[in-house]
Amino acid sequence: MHQKPDIVEILRRTNSGEYCAVKEWDVKRIPRTVRAMLKKYGLEKVLNPEEPVNTDMELADTFFKAGFELALELGMLCEPTERIVKISEDELRSTLKHAPSQLELGFGKDKRVMKSRTPSDPYPMMFGASLGITISEDVWPYYIEGIVRQKEVDLLEGGSLVSVFGLDVMPGTPSETLLGYVQGRRHRELRKQGGREGMPGIGNISAVTEFGQFCYGTKGGFYNNDLSLILFPSELKVNNQTLHKVVHTLAMDGLVFAGSPAMIGGMPGPAEGAVLSCIACALLQYAVLQASVGGGEIYDIRYLSNVNREGLWALSATHQALSRNTHILTHGIANEVSGPGTEEFLYEILVGVAVIAASGASFSTGPRAAGGKLQDYITPLECRFCAEVGHAASGMDLAKVAELAKHFLPKYEAKIKDPDIGKPIQEVWDLRNFKPTPEYHAIYQRVKQEAIDFGVPMDPF
Amino acid sequence: MSAEYLDKLQAAILEGEEDDAAQAARDALEAGIAPIQLINDGIQKPLEKIGKDFENGECFLPELILSGDAARAATDIIMPKLTAGERADGLHGTAVIGVVSGDLHDIGKNIVGAFLAAQGLKVIDLGCDVSPKRFVDTVAEQQARFIVISTLLTTSRPFYRQIVDTLKARGLRDKTYVLVGGGPVTPAWAREVGADAYGRDAKDAVACCRELLTSGVQSPLAEPLIVNALQSKA
Numbered sequence: 267m268h269q270k271p272d273i274v275e276i277l278r279r280t281n282s283g284e285y286c287a288v289k290e291w292d293v294k295r296i297p298r299t300v301r302a303m304l305k306k307y308g309l310e311k312v313l314n315p316e317e318p319v320n321t322d323m324e325l326a327d328t329f330f331k332a333g334f335e336l337a338l339e340l341g342m343l344c345e346p347t348e349r350i351v352k353i354s355e356d357e358l359r360s361t362l363k364h365a366p367s368q369l370e371l372g373f374g375k376d377k378r379v380m381k382s383r384t385p386s387d388p389y390p391m392m393f394g395a396s397l398g399i400t401i402s403e404d405v406w407p408y409y410i411e412g413i414v415r416q417k418e419v420d421l422l423e424g425g426s427l428v429s430v431f432g433l434d435v436m437p438g439t440p441s442e443t444l445l446g447y448v449q450g451r452r453h454r455e456l457r458k459q460g461g462r463e464g465m466p467g468i469g470n471i472s473a474v475t476e477f478g479q480f481c482y483g484t485k486g487g488f489y490n491n492d493l494s495l496i497l498f499p500s501e502l503k504v505n506n507q508t509l510h511k512v513v514h515t516l517a518m519d520g521l522v523f524a525g526s527p528a529m530i531g532g533m534p535g536p537a538e539g540a541v542l543s544c545i546a547c548a549l550l551q552y553a554v555l556q557a558s559v560g561g562g563e564i565y566d567i568r569y570l571s572n573v574n575r576e577g578l579w580a581l582s583a584t585h586q587a588l589s590r591n592t593h594i595l596t597h598g599i600a601n602e603v604s605g606p607g608t609e610e611f612l613y614e615i616l617v618g619v620a621v622i623a624a625s626g627a628s629f630s631t632g633p634r635a636a637g638g639k640l641q642d643y644i645t646p647l648e649c650r651f652c653a654e655v656g657h658a659a660s661g662m663d664l665a666k667v668a669e670l671a672k673h674f675l676p677k678y679e680a681k682i683k684d685p686d687i688g689k690p691i692q693e694v695w696d697l698r699n700f701k702p703t704p705e706y707h708a709i710y711q712r713v714k715q716e717a718i719d720f721g722v723p724m725d726p727f
Numbered sequence: 728m729s730a731e732y733l734d735k736l737q738a739a740i741l742e743g744e745e746d747d748a749a750q751a752a753r754d755a756l757e758a759g760i761a762p763i764q765l766i767n768d769g770i771q772k773p774l775e776k777i778g779k780d781f782e783n784g785e786c787f788l789p790e791l792i793l794s795g796d797a798a799r800a801a802t803d804i805i806m807p808k809l810t811a812g813e814r815a816d817g818l819h820g821t822a823v824i825g826v827v828s829g830d831l832h833d834i835g836k837n838i839v840g841a842f843l844a845a846q847g848l849k850v851i852d853l854g855c856d857v858s859p860k861r862f863v864d865t866v867a868e869q870q871a872r873f874i875v876i877s878t879l880l881t882t883s884r885p886f887y888r889q890i891v892d893t894l895k896a897r898g899l900r901d902k903t904y905v906l907v908g909g910g911p912v913t914p915a916w917a918r919e920v921g922a923d924a925y926g927r928d929a930k931d932a933v934a935c936c937r938e939l940l941t942s943g944v945q946s947p948l949a950e951p952l953i954v955n956a957l958q959s960k961a
């Protein structure tokens with residue numbers, strides 16, 4: 267019998283669960299429980315920074331067991347009511363058993379199938395571009411169409427609009443609701459204009475609050491077989507914004523794509539603690555947020571990145587653990603810090619995305635150009651490179667990917683804390699002709715060739 | 728003898744035990760230890776260690792926050808006993824910190840708050856999704872020396888302007904230093920909204936506060952103090 271609690275039951279628990287103040291949860295409950303679980307399973311200090319990719323599958327499986335137990339022990343905290351939503355073991359097992367292992371996304375000739383994978387699985391990891399990097403209103407349609415035209419990119423997600431009809435968008439105000447409808451409609455139009463009407467999508471990256479999400483599944487907006495992006499606060503917390511988005515998505519018969527990064531250096535402590543928290547978070551979101559896809563995001567708050575050694579290791583262990591022990595459709599993000607036009611950015615993509623793909627994630631989104639912070643600092647070229655790496659590295663042996671990380675890390679790691687933000691799209695990409703400047707194209711070709719020479723099976727053109 | 732009291736205070740701060748830290752401060756004062764020595768050796772030293780350990784990955788955000796809380800509890804007790812001259816030397820005064828409307832990204836703000844508390848500022852943390860009105864009301868109530876505004880969302884940046892404009896309208900702009908930071912916030916934006924200082928990370932926030940206080944410059948500054956801006960290296 268299916269024992270997954272439905273959304274009504276979850277909403278009930280957000281008002282009736284055990285009381286726990288947010289601060290108590292953040293600085294005491296999470297760190298103490300994670301620490302105890304690491305100790306119980308002998309997982310303290312198992313990371314060796316000289317080996318930035320885990321290749322020990324027994325270790326990955328132990329992480330899974332500990333993460334599963336952590337999920338049951340902690341549950342998720344509802345911030346506004348300060349109540350813990352607990353999930354029982356039967357409920358969690360049943361939820362995972364009934365979670366989809368495959369989804370057909372998009373339609374017609376542009377349809378793609380997302381599948382549950384295992385480490386080094388030859389079935390290609392899907393790639394969606396880009397994250398919520400903000401783009402000026404006049405540039406945005408050309409940028410979005412530019413992504414659609416990269417046939418390697420499987421799903422269309424961002425970037426984010428910051429104004430519509432010249433009106434600055436402010437979160438939680440009617441301008442955000444308006445932005446949602448505009449973005450939903452334009453995403454349909456631009457997919458068609460770029461020659462891929464049925465390309466799968468993710469919406470709405472620009473929805474800071476629930477208001478920007480009304481456009482999901484409603485007339486003329488995002489399709490209800492696009493993924494409905496619903497992020498929630500770290501660690502293991504939900505709030506009204508996220509729950510509003512869930513209720514709306516379910517009412518639209520849509521697909522919840524949930525996620526929240528576990529933070530290395532944050533409440534769960536070291537990289538090992540973040541792996542546990544990330545696994546627990548991935549599992550719980552299927553029960554609490556009724557997710558169809560998602561789970562597996564990690565971030566290192568000391569580096570504002572995760573393509574550093576600890577971040578890569580944590581990504582690898584998490585995705586190996588989840589993909590070997592469940593059939594959920596997991597998701598990983600490589601958080602780059604350098605920007606367009608720099609070779610460091612491309613190396614960061616190569617290492618980060620390859621690790622995620624070979625560790626068994628079902629899909630990935632990105633890139634996080636210049637840390638994702640700066641307006642217009644991203645181009646479709648990097649979106650394409652991410653997808654190329656993701657597809658090509660999927661079937662690679664983990665030992666080979668570990669070698670790749672060690673080989674390419676020295677090309678960028680010293681600069682992670684003070685990265686080169688590169689150049690805005692207008693300077694390295696020809697917006698009207700949908701192609702990079704010759705200089706940037708040459709950098710891309712060179713890094714790609716280095717990857718091919720190393721053994722990443724990419725098409726050189 | 729004084730070593731024993733200082734050890735206790737240091738230990739309470741390193742362990743993040745608020746009540747123990749307050750008690751250790753009381754005991755030490757009673758035993759006649761100079762308040763300034765308690766601040767420098769009993770509080771600053773362990774905080775410096777925690778700060779370094781955090782950067783080196785040997786301690787983590789919860790410890791940083793709890794140690795900051797413990798230090799605050801001890802400082803509250805010791806501060807009134809300092810002479811006016813001694814008080815002027817360190818970082819002092821109240822800082823109101825928060826993440827602006829709509830935005831829930833609170834991790835960076837938590838780190839900035841913990842660093843400022845660790846330096847001796849009284850930090851009033853309003854959390855995230857804080858309206859301009861609430862920021863300014865709190866500055867007025869607390870007669871805050873600093874208002875420390877964080878956001879990671881470009882679309883939430885216009886609220887910075889509302890905060891500065893409201894401070895002006897309520898006659899508070901010259902009483903408080905406005906510090907801005909967070910992902911999409913740039914030096915240019917700091918200038919545009921009329922802030923007093925911009926920093927890239929938590930250490931920079933401390934540097935800004937220190938520089939503003941020690942220079943004694945009157946707010947609002949004609950040109951904001953810029954510490955450690957992100958750059959294109961091309």
Ligand code: B12
Binds near residue numbers: 472568878
């Ligand atoms: C974690 C995260 C989340 C988490 C937040 C969890 C939490 N509890 O905070 C979740 C998953 C909920 C989330 C949600 C969203 N996010 Co988010 N998120 C991030 C991410 C990956 C990391 C942020 C982080 O915590 N970093 C770690 C801390 C330590 O760093 P920090 O916050 O930058 O703080 C440091 C400095 O900035 C500085 N600092 C900060 N404040 C101040 C203040 C002063 C005065 C000073 C001097 C310094 C300073 O010091 C800090 C310590 O060194 C960033 C990517 C990025 N590169 O920033 C995206 C990012 C911020 N998110 C983004 C977006 C778009 C969203 C969503 C709108 C997505 C969506 N459609 O759902 C929602 C919005 C939710 C909301 N209402 O706020 C965008 C914002 C783009 C933009 N420019 O507007 C980013 C940049 C991602 C991207 N583009 O790729 N997100």
